[in-house]
Amino acid sequence: QKEVEQDPGPLSVPEGAIVSLNCTYSNSAFQYFMWYRQYSRKGPELLMYTYSSGNKEDGRFTAQVDKSSKYISLFIRDSQPSDSATYLCAMSGTGGFKTIFGAGTRLFVKA
């Protein structure tokens, strides 16, 4: 079993839809939770960064962390065609430097 599980999709939604992306994990030592966006043939770009449990909002993006369930989510409101990309969840432990990534979910937003 992988430390981080993420549905690879693809996920296809119409423009304006609310998108929900999720990851589960098995290592209770993870304390830092990130979401990255990766366009084709580019490096990942940090979208959201959360410490421990709770919610964090940044514009159209909301990240949620539920450590009791070992479950994290990213919500995208009013999705746009430019949001079409692969979304990677990632997590790391306190004092650690190695980040574990999910396999990524491919998202397509249709105009």
Add this chain to the structure above:
Amino acid sequence: DTGVSQNPRHKITKRGQNVTFRCDPISEHNRLYWYRQTLGQGPEFLTYFQNEAQLEKSRLLSDRFSAERPKGSFSTLEIQRTEQGDSAMYLCASTPGKKAGQGLDYGYTFGSGTRLTVV
């Protein structure tokens, strides 16, 4: 500062040849990371530098792989006697490291990667 720079962007090499990639991190970042990403997968950790010191290497990094970061600035990743299984995107990332009074910063800034194809 233009971010994390990686060269070359693409490299095609014959099996058995040696290849070297270069990463220039953001200038004030003292932590540098190498990751490898294959198609349909997330990045996998290879190695990590704090300034010029290489502090951890993954089991994925066989004896054919070596990384250096002389003077704590740019870094190079060399693969000797390449194999077809080495074909992947090699990503470099950097972080500021510990900020005074702010704890550790875990958000990476990635470069665009070097895509290696071994034929």
